[in-house]
Amino acid sequence: ITSGATTPTSLSVSINGVPHIRLTCWFSSLVYNVFDPVSFRPWFNQTVTPHNFPASLGEGLYGSTDNNCFDEIRYYNFEYRYADTASRHKMMNFMKNVVPDGHYVMVRNFTLINAFGFPRAWAADWAADTQYWGSGQSLYHYLRNAGFSGIDSFYKARPWVLVYKKNDPAFSPVWLVGRDSLDNPTLSINLTTTDTVGTMLSPVFGPAKAWKDLIWRGSGDPVGDTATVDVIGIRSDGSEAALFTGITTAQQNFNVSSADAGEFPYMKLKLRTADNTHFTPYQLRYWRLTYDPAPEGAIAANLYLNVKDTVEVGEPLDFKVAFKNISEVAFDSLKVKMVITDRNNVPHIIPMPKRRPLLTAASAPNDTLNIGALVNTTTLPGANTMYIEANPDN
Secondary structure, three states, rough: EEEOOOOOOOOOEEOOOOOEEEEEOOOOOEEEEOOOOOOEOOOOOOOOOOOOOOEEEOOHHHHHOOOOOOOEEEEEEEEOOOOHHHHHHOOOOHHHHHHOOEEEEEEEOOOOOOOOOOOOOHHHHHHHHHHHOOOOOOHHHHHHHHOOHHHOOOOOOHHHEEEEOOOOOOOEEEEEEOOOOOOOOOOOOOOOOOOOEEEEEOOOOOOOOEEEEEEEEEOOOOOOOEEEEEEEOOOOOOOEEEEEEEEEEOOOOOEEEEEEEOOOOOEEEEEEEEOOOOOOOEEEEEEEEEEEEEOEEEEEEOOOOOOOOOOOOOEEEEEEEEEEEOOOOEEEEEEEEEEEEOOOOOOEEEOOEEEEEEOOOOOOOOOEEEEEEEOOOOOOOOOOEEEEOOOOOO
């Protein structure tokens, strides 16, 4: 925010570095700019067609003076002359009754010494309006209560600016007063506002033998809401790749069968929702991936375990542990991997044949396999580590 000079760039308000609002229309005036706390868009004070010269004369919104000056750089200004009591009362009404709670307000003045004979009035003159409107009822008091504690410095021609958030004690007002009428001070403020875009990730789906369809449903505001879904494939090593992107609400039954389940046994979904009109997220009701699942099982020592932790060298080690199908899909066969690492950290692979098919718990509730082997310990003296894995290598 810069003030105190007469060029457009010297009297400007920049949002994220872009000077949307520049200059004023009158001398001896205060300019209000109001920002929505969610969108951070400034209020628009333009009731006529831009550049329509005859129609642009007259009063702006909420009793503000004609703020057009035939230039769109002023259309966001609510400008009031501060030299007379009636105009100062309009500003009091604007601050009290027009601006909603929680909105950001910026107030800046424009005053020059002997500016073409325009009348002047200082802070003390504003404070004297209590004789008309009652105790504490003056523009002076309203600005001071809004956070402009330096208002008494306005006893001569000098620029100043105030930024406050109406009736929000969590926000500390910020203000700056220049030295004299030729000063051109700059005030920078970081403000937090709501984002317009959000994302959400699903849990991981799979493992799958074959992928079928994405089905998703939800609702959103037809004006402003944009929702898309990305399908992300996950390899066995955990690496990811975007397989289908930008699936719109017009594609809520989407075929994903072209995805290679051999390369991507798992998938997850990512929702992107955007709304820069009402700033509300798309309301996802559900999302589903249909697929032919791969069987899953678990080593279940609670069901069966046969092992001795110590044997004599050469004594056979009989190791068996239960393995159970915990999925709704049968194993067509079961591969088992067993490795014994000896005291010298040398692995010994124990050959193990594939085991028979293993039915589902639904079709055969007690169908389990006892996996393991009878291990020759002749060449395995000392401490050894045994590792067993069912259904290895996916």
